[in-house]
Amino acid sequence: MKKIFNDHKLEFGLLAQYCLVDMPAFFKHLLVEIKQHLNQSEAAHVIQRVAGCELDKNTKTSSGFLKYGYDGGDFLRFNLETKSWTSLTPKADFIKRSWDADTKDLDFHVYMLSAVCPLWLNRTLSFGNTTVLETLEPTVSLLQRTPSSPVRCHASGFYPPSVQLIWRKDGEHIREIHGEILPNDDETFQLHVDLDISSLRYEDWPRYDCLFQFSGAEEKIVLRLDKTAIHTNWKNTSLMIVTIAVILALILLIIAALGFIFYKKKKERRPLPGYENIPL
DSSP: OHHHHHTTTHHHHHHIIIIIIHHHHHHHHHHHHHHHHHTOOOSOOEEEEEEEEEOOTTTEEEEEEEEEETTTEEEEEEETTTTEEEEEEEGHHHHHHHHHHOOHHHHHHHIIIHHHHHHHHHHHHHHHHHHHOOOBEEEEEEEETTTTTTTTEEEEEEEESEEEEEEEEEEEEOOEOOOOEEEOOTSSSEEEEEEEOOOOOGGGGEEEEEEEEEOOSSSOEEEEEOOGGEEESHHHHHHHHHHHHHHHHHHHHHHHHHHHHHHHHHHHHHTTTOTOOOOO
């Protein structure tokens, strides 16, 4: 959708102005008018509007619709063929008479429903035919924080988001902790699934694998549970701990050496016993 909007910035700007600025102001005015006519209080009331168009794939013809609701009930419907409004409740008769007299507004609705809406619908469908068929394969990795943590199978960079990512044992799906499909900044998606290995024997690891597959596709990506395939940072953490311990030991050794030197020099300057009170 972003590409469609970028390719038609001027038209999209006009539509955004109409939907985000003009229509909210119109709704406020219409709500006040209805409440005054029906002699309703200042309590909360709701007005709804639905508009769009449908395309018949066989005949290639489109039909538009425009309808209003009020306080949860049907209110008004625009008839594209007769270019007039139909009251869906007697409460809407006063608005129907007013709107049917506004020929410019009627022409505008006909134009929006029969020209603008089908145009954007066809653009969207045309773009969708190229993007829906596009498939982006993910990068699938095995991750683990610590030796006792679950092993995470992480897939990122795939499109479309209709996929399955599961852990299997001997080719059969097993229960696991599943994450949510999340969007990436490049309009692809990511997903992870965790496997609790706390009760697994290491000799049974080859029986487990992680499977990624697009819905309806035959191709699949399979990663077998293997220590050599797991990316982790706990090894680096252990190395860091050892490094810190060595540095601390060296610091303590230096402090001890300085203390011994200080003690030795102080002892050398100490006067011999019995000579403290001899006058010079």
